[in-house]
Amino acid sequence: MEPFYQANSGRYDQDIYQYCGKSGLKLPKISLGLWHNFGDVDAMDTARQMLRTAFDMGITHFDLANNYGPPYGSAEENFGKIFKKDFQPYRDELILSTKAGWDMWPGPYGDLGSRKYLIASLDQSLKRMGVPYVDIFYHHRPDPQTPLEESMGALDSIVRSGKALYVGISSYNAEETRKAAEILRTLGTPCLIHQPSYNMFDRWVEDGLLDVLKEQGMGAIVFSPLAQGILTDKYLSGVPADSRVKRSGIYLKDQDLTEEKLKKVRALNELARKRGQSMAQFAISWILRQPVITSVLIGASKPGQIVDAMGSLKASTLDEHEMEQIEGILNS
Ligand code: NDP
Numbered sequence: 001m002e003p004f005y006q007a008n009s010g011r012y013d014q015d016i017y018q019y020c021g022k023s024g025l026k027l028p029k030i031s032l033g034l035w036h037n038f039g040d041v042d043a044m045d046t047a048r049q050m051l052r053t054a055f056d057m058g059i060t061h062f063d064l065a066n067n068y069g070p071p072y073g074s075a076e077e078n079f080g081k082i083f084k085k086d087f088q089p090y091r092d093e094l095i096l097s098t099k100a101g102w103d104m105w106p107g108p109y110g111d112l113g114s115r116k117y118l119i120a121s122l123d124q125s126l127k128r129m130g131v132p133y134v135d136i137f138y139h140h141r142p143d144p145q146t147p148l149e150e151s152m153g154a155l156d157s158i159v160r161s162g163k164a165l166y167v168g169i170s171s172y173n174a175e176e177t178r179k180a181a182e183i184l185r186t187l188g189t190p191c192l193i194h195q196p197s198y199n200m201f202d203r204w205v206e207d208g209l210l211d212v213l214k215e216q217g218m219g220a221i222v223f224s225p226l227a228q229g230i231l232t233d234k235y236l237s238g239v240p241a242d243s244r245v246k247r248s249g250i251y252l253k254d255q256d257l258t259e260e261k262l263k264k265v266r267a268l269n270e271l272a273r274k275r276g277q278s279m280a281q282f283a284i285s286w287i288l289r290q291p292v293i294t295s296v297l298i299g300a301s302k303p304g305q306i307v308d309a310m311g312s313l314k315a316s317t318l319d320e321h322e323m324e325q326i327e328g329i330l331n332s
């Protein structure tokens with residue numbers, strides 16, 4: 001018989017949680033995303049081990065979407081299988097999220113932001129995961145063709161139906177975010193959280209979005225904090241066979257590994273070493289300096305990468321001199 005999973009009894013020894021905006025919901029400073037490495041093409045033993053490692057270290061939040069895989073839907077299905085075996089007794093200790101907004105099924109109702117798509121997609125996600133509700137449901141990207149009132153109205157209905165406890169938006173710009181938050185507030189369902197990309201090489205959120213989140217009392221969970229692996233030491237001496245570039249190569253390609261970027265990572269890696277951090281830890285510490293950011297949403301292909309990321313929470317905050325050095329490298 002399979003050994004029964006018993007979560008580490010010390011998983012809450014470290015207080016790694018902070019309130020998500022002005023809500024009463026706390027999220028771990030590091031959360032785990034299932035975009036890659038949980039699909040049908042991936043090793044289920046590793047996937048299961050990663051979820052256990054994360055939860056054993058106090059990571060209470062797992063992030064999914066309808067189209068994670070490949071194929072689409074398979075990350076939710078695989079998560080559902082692992083959840084059933086390992087995590088059912090811990091359901092109330094977990095924050096599960098999913099999303100809809102990108103292409104999911106053929107025809108006019110399987111993409112973007114209509115009420116029809118968002119509600120049907122969440123129903124499908126719940127079936128795949130085998131859970132009656134998720135904690136957070138997101139509109140995955142803005143849809144310029146659908147009235148914002150319709151997409152936000154769907155999120156409000158979803159909360160009222162009990163299929164999600166909170167709602168959020170992803171990749172909306174500052175102005176769209178303000179409007180979405182105002183509509184949701186009027187409907188009586190606060191917008192809990194925004195999920196934008198943010199890392200040392202991708203800083204668009206600094207140009208207005210973070211201010212709007214603060215003004216609206218929303219939290220933020222940022223995706224691709226390691227630029228899909230570029231902001232680690234992984235590509236500093238070639239492209240390893242087990243890397244995202246080699247294994248998947250769709251969202252992160254060889255040509256993304258420019259010499260200009262790698263030169264910067266080499267210099268950043270030197271600074272990281274001086275602080276006694278790995279490059280990945282350094283990149284995470286840099287993000288967590290922003291008080292409006294509730295959680296850093298990492299991806300991982302091995303349990304060790306989750307352990308490495310968690311090490312960043314033990315480090316001191318970056319001082320002014322270190323921040324100046326980082327800016328110098330990034331602007332060089
Ligand atoms: P990251 O930037 O954290 O990249 C993760 C990848 O970096 C890993 O798969 C691994 O790649 C590599 N890596 C991670 N840790 C280390 C380490 N310590 N040392 C060396 N390499 C490391 O995030 P993702 O791009 O994966 O995004 C994270 C999550 O954000 C997703 O799972 C998803 O939940 C969410 N997301 C949301 C989007 C949205 O539109 N809302 C869009 C994209 C992501 P390797 O395989 O090479 O080992």
